[in-house]
Each structure stands twice: as structure tokens, then as C-alpha cells.
Amino acid sequence: MARVLCFNHGCFEDEICIDFTRKEIEMAEKKEERYEESDLYRIRHSAAHVMAQAVLEMFPEGKYTIGPPIEDGFYYDFELPRSLTPDDLEVIEKRMRQIIAGDHAFEKQTLPADEARRIFKDQPYKLELIEGLEQGGYDEYGQPLAEKPEISIYTHDKFVDLCRGPHVESTRKINPAAIKLMSVAGAYWRGDEHKPMLQRIYGTAWKSAEELEQYLWRLEEAKRRDHRRLGRELDLFSVSEEVGPGLILWHPKGAMIRVLVESFSQRAHLENGYEWVFSPHIGRAHLWETSGHLDFYQENMYSPMDIEGEAYYAKPMNCPFHIQIYKSHTRSYRDLPKRYAEYGTVYRYERSGVLHGLTRVRGFTQDDAHIFCRPDQVEEEISRALDFSLYILRSVGLKDFKAYLATIPEKYVGDPADWDKATQALKRAIEAHNIPYVVDQGGGAFYGPKIDLKVNDALAREWQLSTIQFDFNLSERFNLEFIGEDGQPHRPYMVHRALLGSMERFFGVLIEHFAGAFPVWLSPVQAVVIPIADRHLAYSREVAGKLKGAGLRVEVDDRNERMNAKIRDAQTQKIPYMLVVGDKEIELGAVALRLRSGENPGAMSLQDFLERAQQDIDKGD
């Protein structure tokens, strides 16, 4: 039987395979053209207008707000007299197709604010937008526009919308077979939770029905890879209602992977000049007062517990503890840099609605470290940290990155000159490492600028893992010092960094990236020996024993099942090697190898198999 295979991504016949690599290249090529100027952008923007028309026909008293194109589609926000149902979406979608078939031209008209106000006199949200436009308007990054924008409206059929454009020439240019309304959701007006909750309809629109199909298929693939689903199916982790939401239970197989990653990283840290430390999970209120967390971070911290009349808080960060270690001695300039690393488990309050599997949780373990160094060392330290981060991420199979350089926010502590110096150091480090990056203007923490590294997974989705942050705050607050060459006390620089970020989120990304088919070195079970009949059991155990002796994680499937069933289960569990053992293998002293890709290299000696496995492990596959 023909079998569709993907050796890179561990996809199997029943999952169909997508050539992700090719897709990524295509996407990169497309980025040459700015989305805002593309045909797709116009199509989606126009589809949003058509949808708004359909919705307002249904609810003439409804208020419409904004409806921009987004990645893969568009949305439009409305205030409506009742909640929309999935059935409504079908009706709206049908009406949209009728409007499209009407071949209505999109016509632009610029006009003075007062005239616009007359047109939208019953539309309070539009009036608010006109107000904003009059005061100068904002670009898509929320920055004030240099020039005062003109006010324009677009009309098609009987529908008028305040809109900058651009649009397609006519509704006919929207392919009715390539649009689909996806979901309805709540969204605050202007994203502000103090403002009214609107109803947002999400839609998707493409040039062709094939592209729509492909997009829908991509969503299906994402579902198949969902770490919450794979976490259960592969018995990696769970969340128990009894324990509490956002709190992760690592099952033996998930924990095995974590132990492997942590051990690898632990060794790498030692080789890179870090020292390991441990610190407790709670600390006295006074510590968090000194650190400023009770002032700046309290809404993310849990209520204190009372210990003999003294308030203690679960730690949301590890820094104050590492600082205490630093402060336990007088430090000389010769001692620096000090690099303290810890797998530090922290607890942060996340609002119930934002929790998500492993990627947004309430308790998690960071691969955290704090670097205390002299000002003249900081640039080198940043560069080393970035280098190390890339090394660790690549080692675990994540190879596609984008950096975000977050700069000084409105509220900040410290000297702007220091900020500038630090920001430049971060920028030079990114550029030296040749990673694509964007500047997140004003996105820094109040205590310092930072580099966030985001990873693109196999479906080209972006995840934030690493962060490298300057801290101008804590060294001041805790009055950190080192004695310089001049015999005088000086203030060290402090850098906070996490590479995999949190073990939980990292694991979630890893699961989805590999769709559960982890590289051999990380697979909790690397090989399963499959005896064909009972009489092959003893030999199977002997084989397993030898492989275990060679350091492989091996199981024998000694269930009273047919070989086919055992193979199927091993495939489902995405075990890298299946070693089938029957009369022939016993006679030859061999094993018959089958790979999870479906490849069937056949009988080979144990020695040959071990060499092959070792090669795969060394390659990191």
C-alpha cells in the first residue's frame, strides 16, 4: 500500500503529511509583499464590509464598530440586541454570498468630519472613531500618525462604512467559495475591559476554494497536534480539577522528557560558567517589599500565608533569592560575573479565562538564571546569553527564531542613559547573531529593556520561550555592590534570563512541534520489542535486557495480542523503533527493525541496530 511519509515531522499515513518546509519558504517569500498592500488584504477587508452589511440587515438597530483584516481572515465587531448563534452565522454567510453575487462596486469618498458625523449620526462607535481621526489618528502600532488623516467612507450596495480602505473594485472580486465564517466571540470595544463587550464575528477569506480548503486543513492539523490532546493520548501530563486549574501533573513519560532536557541543560550550564543554586518557594513579605514586587507585581501574586504571625508569599520570580545568595558575601570585581542558575518553580496568578494547557499556567518552573556583572562585562554577557539560548533551543530541535527587542516603556526606573546603553547592547547582540528581529517600542519591563526570543514551530506558529532582561531596579533596591579595583563599592549590572522559558510552556511547544514524535534522544520509550508469539518472549526479554544495558529505554510488549496490534499501538504511541522478533530473528540472533515512519529496514543484528540508534541519537533526530 502506498504510504505518505514525512521523515522530518513524523507524520503518518492516517494523518496525511504536509511539506512544512516548502510551506515556510513560500510564506517567507510572500512576506516580500506587505500584507496591507496585498490582494488578500483587500479581499478580506471587503469581505468584512459585506459581512457587516449582512449583519446589519439582520439587526437594523445594531451598532457596528471596526472590522479589519487579520492573519488568515478578518473580523467585525458589533453591538447587537441578542447573542449570535452558530445558526445565525450560516444565515449571514448565505446572505454574504448573495451580496457578493450582486457585483456591487466599492466606492470611496473623502469628506469633512461634520458630514461624516451626519452619515453616522446613529452609530456612536463610528462617531467616536471620527473624533479620533480628527485628533490625528493612530497607525496600526498605536503610535500617533505624523499627518492628520483624511476621513473617508466606502460604499457598496446600500452599505456605507467609515473606512480608510483599500478595497477590491467590486464585491464580485470576493470568491464566494473561498469565504467562511468561523466563530463568534466576545471582544471589548478597543480591547479595553472597562469598555462595552461587543460581539465579534471571525471569518476567513482566500482567493480560491483550494486555499480555503488548505487553511481549514491546517486548522485540523493544528488540532491533531494539540498538546492537550497528545498529552492525554501519549500519557505525558494532565491537569486535575481536584488539584486546580493551571497546575500541571507530569506523568512518568512527560517527566522522563523533562528530566532528559533538564539534565542536558544542566550540564550545558556548567560548561558555560553557570553555578547551580536552589531556593525556597516562599519568602517573607519584607523581601517582596524590598524587591518592589508588592508594588509592581502584586496582581500576579497569590495572597500571603500566615506563618507565626508573619506574612509569606509564594514566589512569582526567583530573583530576590538569587540576590540574597549574591549578597551573602562581599564581592570583588575579580569574582564577577556571577551566574546563578536554578530550575525555579514560581506561582503567578493568571485570570481563569487565559489558562491554556501547558502554555499558560499558574505554577511553572523556569530555567532561570541571574547574571551579576561589572558594567564593562555586560555586553559580553548578553551576547553569551543569547548564544547559549540559541544553542539550547537548537539542541532540542527548535531552529526557527525571531527576536523582539523591547525598549523603554512609559513607566520605568533607572537612568535613561543606562537604558539606552543597555538597549544598544541588546541590539548589537541580536545583530551579531544574525536573527531576524523587530523592535517592540515601549515593550520593556519597567525595570529594564529585554530581548524576547520567539520560536516558530512546525506549523509556523510563534511561541515565546526565551527572554533576556536587564534589571536596573533590583540592584538598586537591594543595594548590590562589588568592590572595584579602586577599593570602592560599585553597583553591578544584573541580567535575568530564561532560555526554554518555563519547562511547561516549552514542553507544550515541543509536543506540538514534533506532533508527539519526539527525537529519539528525548523519546520516553525509544524501542519496543514485539514478540510474534509466546515462544519468542524469552528471547525478547534477553534482547531488551541487552539494549537497556547499552543505555536504551526499551520495553517488551508481552501482551497477549497479535503482532499487528502491537505494531499499531507502538505507531500510535510514536515509539521510534519497533523490534519484531520471531523464529527467524531468534535463529539469526537478530531483530527486525521497523521505524515509526513506516520504513521497514528489516532484520539486523543487535549490534547494527544499536549503532543505528546511536547515530540517530547523536544527530538529535
Next chain:
RNA sequence: GCCGACGUAGCUCAAUCGGCAGAGCGACCGCCUUGUAAGUGGUAGGUUAUGGGUUCGAUUCCCAUCGUCGGCUCCA
């Protein structure tokens, strides 16, 4: 937190109008002794998330609580 949808066996899902809570897979116990993706027979498994209400009777209707899912940055 807010808006919406949802919560039935370990998993995926049924159960008409309010009238005895079911199936497949998995688990367990047998039989078969197997050659590259599911052999076969049987058994167990449920306070229908929790608490309350309406009713002769509630998985079904109502209320509350807990939890899950999608969304709440991307400005006409």
C-alpha cells in the same frame, strides 16, 4: 475577570416531548500462537461535574458554584 458555547463510563460520543442511562474504543478475564497499523468471546465500569429548585418522576427545565473550550493585541 468578561462574552459565548459546553460538562453523560478512562477516551470519543448516543439517549424522541421530562418516563428503566447506551455504543464503540480502552481496561480486566479467557480462547487463538500469530510475520509489519486493530484476531476473537466474555466481564466490570455511572450519585449524568457539584449543590439546590420545579415535578408523581430530571441526563433533559430553572438557579448557583466548579471546571473545560473559543475569543477579548493587531484601530475606520
